[in-house]
Amino acid sequence: MKGICRVVVGTLLFVMLSFTIFTGVNQAAVKSFKDVPTTHSNYKAIQYMAERGYIGGYPDGNFRPQELISRKHVAALLDKVLKLPQPTSTKAKFYDVPKNHPYYSSIMKLSEAGIVSGGPDGRFNPDAPVTRIQMAKVLDLAFDLHMTTQNAFYDVYPDHWGYVHANALYSSGVAKGYQGEFLPNESVTRAHYAEFLYRAMLVRDARPAGNAMTKGKAWDLSNRIPYLIEQTMRKGQTNGQPYADIKMELSKYATKDVVDNTLVNYYAKACMECYNQALPVLRMEPLVRFNFTQPDANTLHVKTIEFQNGISTGGFVDYTFKKQNSHWKLASFTYTPAGTKNFEFTVDEAKKVIEAEYKSYNYKEVVIKYVTKTQQIELDPVTDAPYTFDQYVFNAETEYGRYKVHFNASDGLMQ
Incomplete structure (x- = not known):
């Protein structure tokens, strides 16, 4: 009788869970789901997950691919894929996920890892x-x-x-x-x-082993941290908050010295109606000029550039990031406008930038052909000293026609 009860309970649980988490599955025994044929656009990903025991279907042999996935099932699946450690806290964090909740452990693991969070009402909404x-x-x-x-x-x-x-x-x-x-x-x-999830796992698995800094991570930090700092200050200005009110939030992304002595000066002078970026915005610049060094495990130096965008002057960017309590923070930055000392882009570098610009606007067929160059004269934005630079002329041939592009070798301005 007890054996029959266990079977019934097990069957009911299997039906209740949209994504069944297995502890050990014979990969050779996994079959395709009846409603996910080999022609299904997501067949490969679903089969990959099933073969590794991360996901399961329903007793009728279907996967139900068009059903919506809930927050609790996302947590359960990620917990299995990431192999997270047990939560250190013994206290329930969310009102609607008590300790006896079947997904309590997975949700708590991801919460402690900083991957998931709840709402301001203290709920996780596991079924949403x-x-x-x-x-x-x-x-x-x-x-x-x-x-x-x-x-x-x-x-x-x-x-x-x-x-x-x-x-x-x-x-x-x-x-x-x-x-x-x-x-x-x-x-x-x-x-x-x-x-x-399948694609994210492939990205992770393709990375080099170890914790050595890569260009991708250095580029990410150079984009992500300045953005988060910028948004924090922008929201503070919009809400009319004094700098003291946003210092704690800024300290998540910048060291104490930068918060106390650098950003405060910018914030006091910022225009609330016409918020200007305090930090550079990198798009395709690292494709042509990006160098980074890591003198120790907790320090990263980045040297790159920012193109002139028709509004702000292009210039040289120097960042230093410091890792504190396992989090990277901006430790210093300098910005030197391009002028007498300028980028001196080569023709090949200019072609790479122009091609990337067109592709960023979803042009698929882009061929950049160099035509000629002329000499231009501008004034240094700091010293007012005149200087001469090359302006290249290219033809950009695309599926929508041909365009003429003028490109300043000095600061990356495209017209």
Whole structure:
């Protein structure tokens, strides 16, 4: 009788769980789901997850790929994939996830790792569906994706709370969106979550072993941390907050010296109606000029450039980041406007920049051909001393026609 009860209970649990977590599965015994044929766009990802015992289907042999995935199932699956340690706290963190909740352990593990969070009401909402932007945040933090792209999607603007996460997914090839949009508020299906998680795992597995700093991570820090600092100050200005009110938030992203002695000076002079960036915005600049050194495990020096964008003068960027309590923070930065000392771009470097610019606007077929160059004269923005530089002329041939591009070798301005 006890054996029969165990079978019944086990069957009921199997039906209740959208994603069944296995502890040991014979990969050879895994079969395709009846509703996920080999022609299904997400077949490879779903099969990959099933073969490794991360996901399961229903007793009728279906996977139900179009069903929405809930927050608790995202936590359970990520817990299995990441192999997180047991939570150190013995106290329940969310009102709606008590210690006897079947997903308590997984949710607490991810919460302690800083990957998931609840709402301001202290609830986790475990049964709620996951939106695409929430998924972006979870995968970005779980797999340390690299934000090496800015403004990847039209509908995730710089003031959007998920901006860095959506751009990190795009940069890493995990999510490309649809016709320039990310559709952040749409709910995620089981099939799509399996696909996004599969791609994130491939990104992780393709990285070199060890903790050595890579260009991708250095580029990510040079984008992500300045952005987070900028947004904190921008929101503070918009809300009319004194600097003292945002110092604690800024201290998450910058060292005490930068917070106390550098950012405070900018904040006091910033225009509330016409907020100007205090820090550079890197787009494709690191493709041509980006150097980093790591004198020790907790220090990173970055040297790069920022192009002139028609509004601000291009210049040389120097960053120092320090790791404190396992978190990288901005420790110092300098910005030197291009002038008498300028970029002196080569023709090949200019071609690379122009091609990347066109592709950032979804041009697929781009061929950049050098035509000629002329000499131009400008004044140094700091000293007013005149200087001469090359202005290159290119033809950009695309699927939509040919365009003429003028490119300043001095500061990267394109016209």
